[in-house]
Amino acid sequence: MSRRTLLRGTALGAGAVALPSLLTACGGGPADAGKTVAMGSNASDPVPKKAYAEAFKAYAKQSKDDRKVKVNTVDHNSFQENINRYLQSTPDDVFMWFAGYRMQFFAKKNLLHDISDVWSGFDGFTDAIKDQSTGEDGKQYFVPYYYYPWAVFHRKSVFQKYGYEAPKDLDAYVALAKQMQKDKLVPIAFADKDGWPAMGTFDYLDMRINGYEFHKALMAGEKAWNGPEVKEVFDTWRRLMPYHQEGANGRTWQEAAQGLQKSEAGMAVFGLPQPGQQFPDDERDDLDFFAFPEINPEHGQDAVEAPIDGFLLAKKGKNLKNDKGMDAAKDLLKFLATAEAENIYLTHDPSNIAVHEGADTGKYTELQKKAVELVSGAQQISQFLDRDTRPDFASTVMIPALQSFIGNPKDVDGLVNDIERQKKTVFAAA
Structure with missing residues (x-):
């Protein structure tokens, strides 16, 4: 994706100002840790919002411990734009995010929980998918759910x-x-x-x-x-x-x-x-x-x-401070990593492709089948500009640069010189 959306000011120290309403909506979580898992959702559009709801409902139904998911849905762009402050405050236990560099960046900043122990019990994911779920330290932080070309x-x-x-x-x-x-x-x-x-x-x-x-x-x-x-x-x-x-x-x-x-x-x-x-x-x-x-x-x-979307465990999640809350969150992640969970979602949102090899592709639409062919025939797969580079570079440099180009595409030399100048400053601060 997707969305699939770029966040403005995601990097630490990039000057992002979190909206109070966003933090109120996403932060805190339920008090009954161990029974209810707080989920930070950016799926604000009707189709994915319903599809996720069905998947979470199925999880609650099969839970032996009567666990359920409390979903805190925030406008897609607002969620992305404020993700850095969100993760540093009191975020939900589990939140929706992206694979690759976007995940690695926050893992490196110690804002995500290592879930390598959970990953050790997964099956149905290729080595390439696992690689996209792995941080620079070789540990896993991401549960993949679907991709889309x-x-x-x-x-x-x-x-x-x-x-x-x-x-x-x-x-x-x-x-x-x-x-x-x-x-x-x-x-x-x-x-x-x-x-x-x-x-x-x-x-x-x-x-x-x-x-x-x-x-x-x-x-x-x-x-x-x-x-x-x-x-x-x-x-x-x-x-x-x-x-x-x-x-x-x-x-x-x-x-x-x-x-x-x-x-x-x-x-x-x-x-x-x-x-x-x-x-x-x-x-x-x-x-x-x-x-x-x-x-x-x-x-x-x-x-x-072909970006990959999925779920991560917030390091500062309120309910993750005790063993019961952590067990509940990891139990949800284990369910979301199954073919069953992906099948439920894709039944209600046939605009994505399952990443689990055991998912039921027999119900795919012709468009989904064609999408699988496109990706499987590719020699290289990228994750999207705002996921393949530093968040601060994507947000503070490339958003205004591309919008400037769209508004006035004549001065290419001035545009690229300005991007290069800012790139040197941003990457020098790494």
């Missing part, structure tokens, strides 16, 4: 109506966008008010032009942002910008996805849940996608963006 989404009916074909390379992509304009469609639905959606487009352009290894090194601060490689990314994006929906910095991702749903836009670069959760049940069969087009034949369409 990013691609270029569209309506089958719209493509059939106008006789469009999925483009394989950039020239064909541009030609298709031009034709959509002639057909009075917005070629590419686009939004970045939330700060993170444009990152998916940047990632794909970078990986298609420069390859996954360069992209990975760039996110690690090891490559120059004002070098020719990144300039080419923004120059290519500038070529595509006339086909993007105008006013993106004032539009939410939900609004952009709804434009696709209403057949007002022809395409949109999104993660599977974003359009999937905006399409009514009786229209989901009309949703389709194609892999982001090839730009540099050397790298083809090798890399796929």
Whole structure:
């Protein structure tokens, strides 16, 4: 993902100001430690919120100790923006978050509980999934729940109506966008008010032009942002910008996805849940996608963006100060790591893909099956810009940089020089 959302000011010392209402909603937890597990949830959209509720209900039903889950749901963006203060105050026992660098960052800051003992009893996860759940110290901190690929989404009916074909390379992509304009469609639905959606487009352009290894090194601060490689990314994006929906910095991702749903836009670069959760049940069969087009034949369409979402144990969780509370939280994590738990969730939110090898894929929609094929055929898998780099760099540098580019894509040299200058400062503080 996803969301899938970028947090502004997540890094320690980055100056984030937590909303009092957020901390009131998320902090504290129930008093009956050992019986009730407090869950910090960023699943504020109706579809995932219901799907999680069903999974937690199933946990309570099968619990031998009559345990239940108290869910504290906070607006998705607000949760992400205040996660650092949240974890340092009195957070819920378990909270929803992301794999990879995003998890490793907070583990390194000693804000997460090591759950290696719980992981020792897991099965059904590949070594690659375990690696994404492991901190820099070699210990596990994350329980994976589902993943979702990013691609270029569209309506089958719209493509059939106008006789469009999925483009394989950039020239064909541009030609298709031009034709959509002639057909009075917005070629590419686009939004970045939330700060993170444009990152998916940047990632794909970078990986298609420069390859996954360069992209990975760039996110690690090891490559120059004002070098020719990144300039080419923004120059290519500038070529595509006339086909993007105008006013993106004032539009939410939900609004952009709804434009696709209403057949007002022809395409949109999104993660599977974003359009999937905006399409009514009786229209989901009309949703389709194609892999982001090839730009540099050397790298083809090798890399796929496929973030993993799941659960972590907050180090300062109020109910984790005693053995009963800790046992209850770990018991919930053990349940969430089962194929059964993933099956329940995906029954109610078919916009994601299970990570457990024992999950029931027989009930997958055609879109889910296609998503599995896309990821399984990838030679490299990225986690998303705001998950593959330092949180403070993603939030304080890249959000305003990309929004600035969207507002004025002409000064690429000034943009990349400014990013590089800030990158040196941020990474020097590591």
